[in-house]
Amino acid sequence: MTAMNMIQALNSALDVMLAKDPNVLVFGQDVGYFGGVFRATEGLQKKHGMTRCFDAPIAESGLVAVGIGMSVYGLRPVVEIQFADYIYPAYDQIVSEAARIRYRSGGDFHVPLTIRTPYGGGIYGGQTHSQSPEALFTHVTGLKTVVPSNPRDAKGLLISAIEDNDPVIFLEPKRLYSGPFDGYHDRPVQPWSKHGLSEVPDGYYSVPLGEAAVVREGSAVTVLCYGTMVHVALAAAEATGIDAEIIDLRTLIPLDIKAIVRSVQKTGRCVVAHEATQTSGYGAELSALVQEHCFYHLEAPVQRVTGWDTPYPHAFEWDYFPGPDRVAEGMRRALAS
Amino acid sequence: MRNRGTLSLHIPEPHNRPGDAPDFSNILIPPAGALERPPIDANARALSPYAYTLIRVLDAEGRAVGAWNPHLEPQALIKGLHDMMLTRAFDERMYRVQRQGKISFYVKSTGEEAVSVAAAHAVEASDMCFPAYRQQGFLIARGYPLIDMMCQCFSNVRDPIKGRQLPVMYSASSHNFFTVSGNLGTQFPQAVGWAMASAYKNDDRIAVSFIGDGTTAEGDFHHALNFAAVYRAPVVLNVVNNQWAISSFNGIACGEEATFAARAIGYGLPGLRVDGNDFLAVYAAEQWAAERARANLGATLIEHYTYRAEAHSTSDDPSRYRPTDEWQAWPLGDPVARLKQHLIHIGAWSEAEHQALSDEIATLTRETQREAETIGTLATGSRPAKATMFEDVYEEIPWHLQAQMKEAGV
Numbered sequence: 127m128t129a130m131n132m133i134q135a136l137n138s139a140l141d142v143m144l145a146k147d148p149n150v151l152v153f154g155q156d157v158g159y160f161g162g163v164f165r166a167t168e169g170l171q172k173k174h175g176m177t178r179c180f181d182a183p184i185a186e187s188g189l190v191a192v193g194i195g196m197s198v199y200g201l202r203p204v205v206e207i208q209f210a211d212y213i214y215p216a217y218d219q220i221v222s223e224a225a226r227i228r229y230r231s232g233g234d235f236h237v238p239l240t241i242r243t244p245y246g247g248g249i250y251g252g253q254t255h256s257q258s259p260e261a262l263f264t265h266v267t268g269l270k271t272v273v274p275s276n277p278r279d280a281k282g283l284l285i286s287a288i289e290d291n292d293p294v295i296f297l298e299p300k301r302l303y304s305g306p307f308d309g310y311h312d313r314p315v316q317p318w319s320k321h322g323l324s325e326v327p328d329g330y331y332s333v334p335l336g337e338a339a340v341v342r343e344g345s346a347v348t349v350l351c352y353g354t355m356v357h358v359a360l361a362a363a364e365a366t367g368i369d370a371e372i373i374d375l376r377t378l379i380p381l382d383i384k385a386i387v388r389s390v391q392k393t394g395r396c397v398v399a400h401e402a403t404q405t406s407g408y409g410a411e412l413s414a415l416v417q418e419h420c421f422y423h424l425e426a427p428v429q430r431v432t433g434w435d436t437p438y439p440h441a442f443e444w445d446y447f448p449g450p451d452r453v454a455e456g457m458r459r460a461l462a463s
Numbered sequence: 464m465r466n467r468g469t470l471s472l473h474i475p476e477p478h479n480r481p482g483d484a485p486d487f488s489n490i491l492i493p494p495a496g497a498l499e500r501p502p503i504d505a506n507a508r509a510l511s512p513y514a515y516t517l518i519r520v521l522d523a524e525g526r527a528v529g530a531w532n533p534h535l536e537p538q539a540l541i542k543g544l545h546d547m548m549l550t551r552a553f554d555e556r557m558y559r560v561q562r563q564g565k566i567s568f569y570v571k572s573t574g575e576e577a578v579s580v581a582a583a584h585a586v587e588a589s590d591m592c593f594p595a596y597r598q599q600g601f602l603i604a605r606g607y608p609l610i611d612m613m614c615q616c617f618s619n620v621r622d623p624i625k626g627r628q629l630p631v632m633y634s635a636s637s638h639n640f641f642t643v644s645g646n647l648g649t650q651f652p653q654a655v656g657w658a659m660a661s662a663y664k665n666d667d668r669i670a671v672s673f674i675g676d677g678t679t680a681e682g683d684f685h686h687a688l689n690f691a692a693v694y695r696a697p698v699v700l701n702v703v704n705n706q707w708a709i710s711s712f713n714g715i716a717c718g719e720e721a722t723f724a725a726r727a728i729g730y731g732l733p734g735l736r737v738d739g740n741d742f743l744a745v746y747a748a749e750q751w752a753a754e755r756a757r758a759n760l761g762a763t764l765i766e767h768y769t770y771r772a773e774a775h776s777t778s779d780d781p782s783r784y785r786p787t788d789e790w791q792a793w794p795l796g797d798p799v800a801r802l803k804q805h806l807i808h809i810g811a812w813s814e815a816e817h818q819a820l821s822d823e824i825a826t827l828t829r830e831t832q833r834e835a836e837t838i839g840t841l842a843t844g845s846r847p848a849k850a851t852m853f854e855d856v857y858e859e860i861p862w863h864l865q866a867q868m869k870e871a872g873v
Binding site: 270 | 591593622623624625627628632634635636641642644646649651652653654655656657658659660661663664670682683686687689690693854855856857858861862863
């Protein structure tokens with residue numbers, strides 16, 4: 127075990143996989159010599175060689191397309207899109223190609239491609255460095271979508287994503303890179319070193335895709351969340367004393383429906399929390415699933431706590447961000463009836 | 464005072480529209496055999512004149528002339544002729560099948576068979592092809608079973624891709640032929656990625672890709688050229704300039720001042736412009752580019768100058784936007800007729816042999832159609848089991864798809 131922040135854990139996952147499998151390649155803007163703008167690939171080129179970890183032109187569609195072509199050859203490329211906000215030029219290659227090649231070819235070809243990208247707000251990035259576009263990918267059948275919330279999961283999930291034979295969108299909550307941010311932006315930043323899940327196993331291990339984690343057991347209300355919102359929900363439970371059961375979904379597709387049903391049938395109440403905008407967000411899917419699977423156990427309507435349906439506003443970061451107060455309010459609404 | 468004139472917006476228009484007499488006098492056609500064949504390691508910058516001319520080997524009398532003559536053996540030429548004729552006959556048959564309502568859609572490659580067939584002959588069978596949707600000739604030249612192509616078009620129970628795609632969207636990993644996408648241009652940068660992977664693995668295989676003149680306007684075309692240049696990817700990038708993108712003439716794709724081959728120049732890649740109806744010229748250019756790629760010297764862009772003799776697809780009516788007899792006036796002729804003329808000229812072929820081959824191919828396509836129809840068509844209700852609809856979305860079927868399978872009653 128080594129204490130790591132999330133960036134170090136991701137770096138370790140890439141390091142392990144580069145060493146383990148000669149078919150793994152890592153590339154993207156600034157990822158080579160420099161090691162990435164967030165340092166996730168630091169030292170990998172030097173250690174594994176120029177052709178294993180290298181810089182790429184600023185062309186997201188080209189990056190993903192090249193990754194698809196490499197996948198078809200038989201490699202397991204890991205592409206970094208510098209910010210999730212920049213992924214849209216690659217959308218055609220992701221949606222019409224990566225996600226569909228296995229199906230449209232009748233299983234003749236497949237695409238074991240991993241697309242890593244930092245997402246989410248809380249870093250004063252404005253609307254072009256803060257978005258949470260997960261629903262644009264969960265809506266696309268053929269893709270898997272993964273969001274870690276701590277260093278230990280980040281490494282194990284990234285290794286699973288690289289080893290998966292389907293394309294995986296790996297969304298990294300960038301506000302969590304250096305510490306477990308709980309939404310209290312006016313309090314001192316906590317480092318990962320004080321958090322239990324910063325103890326990361328050395329070497330190879332994996333966290334399976336499709337398995338949620340119960341990060342806090344409780345009986346009053348279930349909170350479904352992922353990424354940064356896991357820590358926000360924990361803070362809300364702490365602040366209010368509400369005995370919430372907090373579920374870190376970890377993988378949005380495939381979703382661990384059993385963990386959700388088990389919890390909501392126990393608590394009878396449910397809050398769904400994400401940073402992304404509300405309308406047609408992933409929370410809508412979660413809310414619908416809870417209603418379909420747990421209707422007769424529900425004591426109250428499912429509550430959604432999300433970013434507002436506005437672009438991410440630079441000067442109003444903390445008015446937009448669904449912090450612990452808003453999650454607490456959501457839990458109270460779920461408990462009110 | 465500055466002279467401030469009034470601006471006007473330019474909208475390109477083709478030379479010929481319905482009712483006009485076809486006129487191709489604006490097309491520059493250098494004589495066959497006029498160009499030098501540069502060494503494969505020539506500097507890309509020095510090759511820029513090749514982007515503005517036409518590499519031609521077959522002259523008007525059917526002689527193979529000049530430095531680009533690939534000097535193919537008669538048997539190889541006859542195989543090329545066979546594959547082009549088979550492609551044309553296959554297209555003709557599938558077109559009729561569509562008109563009979565037995566398949567939903569079809570695209571013919573009539574008039575541009577030399578591009579796909581000669582390219583397939585010029586590269587190795589182990590080289591990977593990333594096709595557009597009009598490269599059936601490439602697949603046929605690689606010996607892919609016609610019956611499988613027809614079953615794909617019929618979406619029947621033997622369709623190798625399980626009824627998942629429109630007719631002509633073949634996928635044949637067994638023949639190193641990538642799954643055809645209906646989203647245009649996506650295959651071009653993917654081919655570059657495949658080629659980069661081959662180079663990374665110190666393999667000796669290269670990638671070959673095709674794109675239409677219209678699709679060169681997509682960003683993916685430019686990404687492909689840029690990544691290919693940056694990483695010196697071993698790939699041959701082919702633009703099939705058949706003059707028309709559905710109803711838009713090629714001036715809409717790139718303006719009227721540049722050639723498609725010249726797109727290569729800004730990326731530092733060789734750009735060759737080839738008479739696309741000249742089997743030998745296409746073969747020679749493709750071979751040059753393949754040798755260059757295999758020598759680790761990187762990618763080449765080849766513009767194949769040809770003409771789409773038929774409609775874009777069975778959903779299109781070209782008489783609405785171009786003279787109906789334009790194809791007959793095309794100054795570069797018919798690739799099948801030109802290779803036949805050459806074979807006769809060198810004494811390796813005769814009218815009688817041509818007729819016999821034509822009859823043999825007609826019988827083959829007719830009998831293959833009968834066999835495919837016996838297996839079934841969409842109209843007869845023959846299709847893969849319904850449960851297969853839910854397969855191959857992911858490697859394993861996740862719980863939510865399993866639930867939907869149950870709901871669908873499978």
